[in-house]
Amino acid sequence: MGIDYQSRIPNNVSLDSNKTLQRALEHWQPAFLNWWSEMGPTDFQATDVYLRTATSVDTKGWATYGYVRMPEYRWGIFLAEPDADRRVGFGDDYGKDVWQQVPGEFRSVLRRLIVTQGDTEPASVEQQRMLGHTAPSLFDLRNLFQVNVEEGRHLWAMVYLLHAYFGRDGREEAEQLLARHSGSVDNPRILGTFNEPITDWLSFFMFTYFTDRDGKYQLKSLAESSFDPLARTCTFMLTEEAHHMAVGETGIGRIVRRTLEVMKELNSDDPDAIKRAGAIDFQTLQRYLNFWFSSSLDLFGAESSSNAASYFATGIKGRPDEAKYADHLAIDGTYDVAVPDGRGGVKIEHVPMRNAMNEAVRASYVKDCERGMVRWNRAIETAGFDVRLTLPSTRFRRAIGAWGGVPTDPAGTPISQAEFEANRERWLPSESDRAFVRSLMQLVTEPGKVAGWIAQPDRGINKQSPDYEYVRLN
């Protein structure tokens, strides 16, 4: 095929020394590019975008900036540097050598975990494919495309593992990663959140704040894995993921700032007046927040899970930052989990620690999500308004786990289905909310200008100013 892998696919895994792997990827690459052109961002494919490309994992090479046309992006394969002394960090084999190959008995479960993670990466690109047409600024348009190409690279990262370590099964799974599609009736993406459409920028910022943050916790758990190539891959992916979450956090922060400006001008906190002035009122913002937070919580799985216990016992998937725990075996002890008592109330269950891993990780995630609320509420308070943004209870609107399908109010108090339905439009985005948000969406193409519903960014990308021409549309 004559593909020069060193230049076409930057990598630090010696691709050129493994002919079988090369052939497998030669086969997959055109399928990937085909998927990108059919399911990736609509239009803008011939446009120069100021993008970051990883060309190595060291501080010099991991973030190389320049104008690139997206189909020519150099999707590379990078694993964090190996640690020759790395040992299994948790579970029954604590302290033993980590695995450089897949142990036969864990083959199918590891493949499933890698496929599930891999499936989310192209899914989000598909979810976001229409957003370019309504970007509030060139800065935001560039950030969208940066997130998209990096999710594409994360797909490459998982496909590399499937091809390199799982033989024929892995190659078939790699093909399926391009065959499932977000929101498809016949062949949807594996996880629910990744089938939700993202057709407006408020949803995009909520997704990058809440759902990419779930990604952070999944990657951190897999970065602890005893399967060393998986751990090293995820460690490097986390460096890119940080930017995705920053896009969400600063995006929501800029919306809050703009809304406050409008509220001050109007000297009013009336949602209708704020909407008429072309800004997003905090009630609408709160409903979007309720939606994406609750949807993302489901991604952690059930509160009590025998799968989670066996992942931990076998060393396949750990806790984020496992090293900071004193006890890496987690054989003793329980974790208190609030579950429905079956009579319309709540009871506490003492779940064995290993079975409660999903819940423990979810709790760290919730804490991490809180930090944005604190920052945005400080801005609201400083501006002199009483409204506050809050995370709903982890019991609210859950589809998975003990609270799956159990109606509660946002504070987590169990209520009847009828009461939930009666309040649905108060708690979750309604059709009219969505129509209103859609009505604000319009592409702003002049460098340095932003749409009226969002404030200017504080700073640009790679020390460029906010009015840099991040996307050359002409």
Ligand SMILES: [Fe+2]
């Ligand atoms: Fe990703």
Ligand SMILES: [Fe+2]
């Ligand atoms: Fe991401």
